[in-house]
Amino acid sequence: MKALVLKDKVKPGGEIAKLYYEEVADPKAGPGEIVVCLRYAALNRRDVFVRQGLYPGIQVPAIPGSDGAGVIAELGEGVEGFKVGDEVIMNPSMGWGDNPKFPDVNFSVLGVPINGTYAEYIKMPAENVFPKPKHLSWEEAAALPLAGLTAFRAVVTKGQVQERDTVIIPGIGGGVATVALQIAAAHGAKVFVTSSSDEKIERAIALGAAGGVNYKNENWVKELKKLAGGADLAIDSIGGDTFKDLITLANPGSRIVSFGSTRGPVNNLLMPRIFFKQLHIMGTTMGSPSDFAQMLALFEEKQLKPVVDEVFPLEKAEEAHLLMEQGKQFGKIVLAIQE
Known part of the structure; x- marks a missing residue:
């Protein structure tokens, strides 16, 4: 072959x-x-x-x-x-x-x-x-398979997404982030995204996102806070300073699920910003056989397409x-x- x-x-x-x-x-x-x-x-x-x-x-x-x-x-x-x-x-x-x-x-x-x-x-x-x-x-x-499995475990198994949750997904456009948007929206969540491309934000909105901001804008965190009102769940593959921005955007008692760190380590993280908000921070990678089977069932039930x-x-x-x-x-x- x-x-x-x-x-x-x-x-x-x-x-x-x-x-x-x-x-x-x-x-x-x-x-x-x-x-x-x-x-x-x-x-x-x-x-x-x-x-x-x-x-x-x-x-x-x-x-x-x-x-x-x-x-x-x-x-x-x-x-x-x-x-x-x-x-x-x-x-x-x-x-x-x-x-x-x-x-x-x-x-x-x-x-x-x-x-x-x-x-x-x-x-x-x-x-x-x-x-x-x-x-x-x-x-x-x-x-x-890989994007669907990773996104399902992050959004559903770990993130426990609920109807009417506000979900923030930074760096929209990548395979996992895009599927995570579809899965969260299929559960009735209100999804907001970030990107350096206005075109990608518009495509995300066409796919089911409620809105988004361009992170090249100096005040993008304030813009997103005003637009979304804070996050009940954030799905992060970026790490670096973006992870600290997600803590800023997090509502009290909310969840942040991390499955990547394309921007490297999170430096100078102030821990009180986590424990005073009572945040749940979880890591995930790939998923179990049950996660995969449930992901396929969701895509068939909702007729979702990557x-x-x-x-x-x-x-x-x-x-x-x-x-x-x-x-x-x-x-x-x-x-x-x-x-």
Whole structure:
């Protein structure tokens, strides 16, 4: 099969590792496993971080990619409930374990060191394979798993979003933030967003947001406070000074859920701002099998569709990564593998 292979380890801060488009051996299904013929894959910022050497435990050679959708090509011994030809998507949360509160010590994310979706075929444990929601196109289905899982756990499982909550999501446009907006709005929450792009704010409003502000404006925190009236729930992937701004915007007794820190550490945080407001601050990453199943059920019940920004052929993945690094997309960037 054709695949994109990561072969070179790089040190953090060094040159980004190249992806090699080449022939590799087809995967074979062992007991309890399923081989999927992939139609589409999708990008995540994790893929770029792996190429930059920013994840621990990187092993090469390996095939990146955490998101994908396709058709079952082979069933391993003991697999029940599926048949060859079924249309499926994969849960990229590998080996979560039995405790829904946190993952097992052997937990990993699909795609480095476990071979991922930047390939024509992939081998998965049967427990990680789910029927493709029928209302989604192949591109949309490939775009959903990691972003949908992360956003659902952040907004619902951890954030406990409620109808009429005011939710703030900074940095709208990324895959997880965009899905988090859809999930919160589907629960009847009033969602406000931030972006450096007025166009992205307008697209978020068309997707269900109640409003937003451009964080390039010097007084954007005051603007958002006046517009939203404070947050009952904030979903943060940015960290840095933005995290402190979310504490400023937080209503007493509200929740802040963090799943990323693209702007680095939070420096000079004044703890009284947290405990005097009685804030609940929670961390999350990925999600449990139950989270994934509930996320799929919500998308089917509400007929939600993840936003696909642009589609590249598999062999052009490095160009797609560059677009994602520039932060110009709104929603997910997808790779076409086999039509």
